[in-house]
Amino acid sequence: MMGRRRSSFCFNLKISNRQQRPEGELSCPQRRSNPPKEWESARWGRRSRLAADKNVRAPFTAVVAKLSAWFAQNARDLPWRRTCDPYAIWVSEVMLQQTRVGTVIPYWQRWMRALPDVAALARAKPEKIHKLWEGLGYYTRVRNMQKGAQLIVERHGGRFPKKFEDVLALPGIGRYTAGAICSIAFNQPQPILDGNVVRVLARLFGIFGNPHEKSTNTKLWKLAEQLVLHAANASPGVSGLTHHFPCSLLNQSLMELGALICTPRQPQCSVCPVAKHCAALRQNRVMELPQLPPRQGAISQRFLAFVAQQGRRFLVRQRPPGIVNAHLWEFPNIECPEPASARSTASQNSRAANGICDQMTLKRAARRAVGFRPHSLEPLCTIRHSITRYRITLEVLRVAAARTARAASRADEWRTLRELKQLPFASAHRQILERL
Helix, strand or coil: CCCCCCCCCCCCCHHHHCCCCCCCCCCCCCCCCCCCHHHHHHHHHCHHHHHCCHHHHHHHHHHHHHHHHHHHHHCCCCHHHHCCCHHHHHHHHHHCCCCCHHHHHHHHHHHHHHCCCHHHHHHCCHHHHHHHHCCCCCCHHHHHHHHHHHHHHHHHCCCCCCCHHHHHCCCCCCHHHHHHHHHHHHCCCCCCCCHHHHHHHHHHHCCCCCCCCHHHHHHHHHHHHHHHHHHHHCCCCCCCCCCCCHHHHHHHHHHHHHHHCCCCCCCCHHHCCCHHHCHHHHCCCHHHCCCCCCCCCCEEEEEEEEEEEECCEEEEEECCCCCCCCCCEECCEEECCCCCCCCCCHHHHHHHHCCCCCHHHHHHHHHHHHCCCCCCEEEEEEEEEEECCEEEEEEEEEEECCCCCCCCCCCEEEEEHHHHCCCCECHHHHHHHCCC
């Protein structure tokens, strides 16, 4: 069972013994028995504040112990959970944003082979990082990662920073990602709050209100902070906290519980380790929480793409900076906002029914897109995909080009099929390439 968001896991639990670590895999360095000095003062400085209310402390302590013990027994064996390397954890956290675990695993493994450390990412060519990221979408993430790596080299001598503030200052890193890296890689008592954790905390503590609104969001962050601080302050020997990585364990247990047990639909309350403490379950209101705002309606978009061929070469272009899918390659295309008219001929009726323009309109569209009059147009395929709330239909046509045909702009290039396979393409256009 795969969840959308998962995080890293850098200590040895029973699960890690079920499968032999493959040769060459990253491994967790030996940990000291004492907590890192970086957060020792924060740990003891906040102990008195937490101990003030014994009535509150007791359930928090029980929740922390039960979650940690459950995670130690049930955590999935994911490749980024076999390392304490903050760089490797950073890569996994960014990849897992809006992306399923099963999709991310081969991408992460391929990335770590190609760019095993901060220095390698900092000096990599843009074409290489986009190619490694091809298909994951949200490409601003990978460009921010490279900017972050370059900043680490410049300001921190190539060593991943340990201070939360320094991690938070890296491009593209917000409070959640910084907290995840610092708690998992360095065992610091930093809270985390992603979609899975929001759902767990809202149900567990009965938090009503839109979690995106400031007041509710602040409550959830405070709860996440209290939990991780209780984990950091727990006495040795407490069930589930007999190791020296309590903050890492607790934060990951929250995310894992949201992915596997406390799911948006059909939560498995009967096997939840903290069901006894769940406010939503006691009130029979589990499915009411969290109170997320209504989703925006889907927006349909239609495009025409043209595969212009000149001998063994195909016409492609690179998308400019500052727009969606910037720096990726694609085939010439235009948006086709209007559905087909009823004037289509009998031979075009089936295509017209799908919203594609008549033959004359298609030829005019092809000329605008590729820059020359096509000799002929033939249907190639239809690609359907989604980007956030947009539902996109891409109708693809082959265009026969004369030897003297010139492209529409200087940005267009004629490339062989072998050359095209080396370029990073936008997801839908990669599907076109696979059909050539």
